[in-house]
Amino acid sequence: MHLLDERIAQFRKMANDDPDNELGHYRLGQLLQEAGRLEEAVQxxxxxxxxxxxxxxxxxxLGECLKQLGQxxxxxxxxxxxxxxxxxRGDYVPRDAMSKLLVELGEPAPVPRPTTPASTAGQAVGGFRCRRPGCYMGQRARQLPKAPLPDDIGQKIFENVCAECWNYWLRDLSIKVINEMRLDLSTAQGAEIYDQIMRETLGLS
Ligand SMILES: [Zn+2]
Structure with a gap:
């Protein structure tokens, strides 16, 4: 519980220092939800x-929190x-989870769009499917030319993350994470937190 409070404080600081960084608010929300502080998580x-x-x-x-709060x-x-x-977007795991939540709330299950031949064809001709939550490339997503790191994570990134998202992480988000959370990557703890945030951000966890 103590560690959780500490991480909440870290991400609260990150969200305050850089209010336009979606990553900070997202992680803050998850940690608050985990701690049962649902009203703050909603914000x-x-x-x-x-x-x-x-x-x-x-x-x-957000829907889970509101449901638990009775809203x-x-x-x-x-x-x-x-x-x-x-x-x-074709994000089927959250989509189906939301359908289930709606049914639990006494609502009819929403009807998915029929899969159009166009979207299937797009995948067949080599369209790349990026798994990063929040990727806005859709069918324009391009795969990296090769694995960006020489290890298992590099391979996973190559298979699951589009070039635009990887570059966004590398040039923008990762630097913010290091600066704002004052991570020291020379320590095992710093490197571990960095890795964890990278996996979460890229949708690999
Ligand atoms: Zn992407």
Whole structure:
């Protein structure tokens, strides 16, 4: 519990210092939810969605919090919106989780869009499917020319993360994470936190 409070404080600082960084608000929300501080988690998730409205998983987490808080009408609104976003993007895991939550709230299960031949064809001709939550490249996603790191994680990134998302992480987010969280990558703890945030950010965890 102590460690959780510490991480909440770290990410609270990151979210305050860099209020436009979706990553900080997202992680803050998850940690607050884990700690049972649902009203604060709701605020963090709402801010994440203002910054990154395509981030389908966040609608699911926000919906869970609102449902637990007994804010039924709000939960339904968020989950319906999130279902549409996830369905459009092909994020099936959060989409189906949101459908389940809606049913638990006594709502009819929303109907997914039929899979169009166009989207299947897009994949068949070599379209790359990026798994980073919040990737906005859709069918324009391109695969990296090779694994960006010479280890297992590098291979996973190569297989699951598009070139744009990797570059975004490398040139922008990773530097923010190191600066704002004052990570010392020469220590095992610093390197471990960095790795964990990288996996979470890129959708590999
Ligand atoms: Zn991507």
């Amino acid at each position: 963090a998730y709402r801010r994440t969605l203002e910054l990154s409205p395509q981030f389908s998983k966040v609608y699911q987490l 039924r009408a709000d939960a339904i609104k968020v989950l319906r919106e999130g279902f549409a976003v996830a369905d459009e």
